[in-house]
Amino acid sequence: MSTPLRVGPSRAETGFTLVELIIYVSLSVLVVSLVSGFLLNAVRAQRDVVSSTEGANTAQLIAESIKRDVRNATEVRVNDDHNLLIVRTTGMGDTLDSSCRAWYFTGGTADAIYTIDTGDTPISMTAPTDLEVWSIQGQGIIQIKPAGSADKIDVFAYSDPSVELSFAVGGEASIAVQTAVTQRAPSSNEGTCFAD
Structure with missing residues (x-):
């Protein structure tokens, strides 16, 4: 006997039904949503780590710069608003040259610490108005509350003879710096960096 000849595709070759397509698309959306959620969390975590690292680096740069110069200072003064630190510091080279260094905290909306080295030129104890000649040492500086x-x-x-530093760097995950540094050399009258 002969078998009847089928005309058209068999059931296995017909493709997907509409119900099957809807189920596959729904599962695909679910899997993509889960994977993208994990990826977004990883990107946020990396951003937070990078922000914290940059804040820590900025805080360390500022603190070490101030500590080095205050330790070698022969004179130190802070203005009445506690936002300007001026030192007469002695270098560590062969000649032991002195220079005038200052750090200024802008506060307000700018929130930065600036620094300047004027050589032997005295620095005014009032807030500077010409920040263009100062170098920015760190941004995102906030006062600790x-x-x-x-x-x-x-x-x-x-x-006398210590300077206390208290500030934070960064936003939500800020890095706080609270430290004190003491002058090694006693104050002298060899010259002054303070213009009143």
Whole structure:
């Protein structure tokens, strides 16, 4: 006997039904959503780590710069607003040349610390108006506000012979710096860096 000849595709070759397509698309959307959620979380975590690292590097740069020069300072002063630190520092080279160095915290909306080295030229104890000649040492600087207090801590505080630094760098995950450094050399009257 002979078998009847089929005309047209068999059931296995017909493709997907509409219900099957909807199920496959729904599962694909679910899988893509889960994977993209994991990827977004990884990108956010990386951004937070990079931000924290940059903040820590900026804080360390500022603190080490100030610590080095205050340790070698023969004179140190902080203005009344506690936003300007001026030192007469002695270099560590063969000639032990002295120079005038200053750091200025802008506060307000700018939130940065600037620095300048003027050689032997005295620096005014008032807030500078010509920041174009100053070098920016770090941005995103904020004053520390202790928990439960309405007052913020001064960025620079001087208590002979120590300078206290208190500031934070960054936004949500800020890096706080609170340290003190003491002059090694006693104050001298060899020259002054302070223009009143």
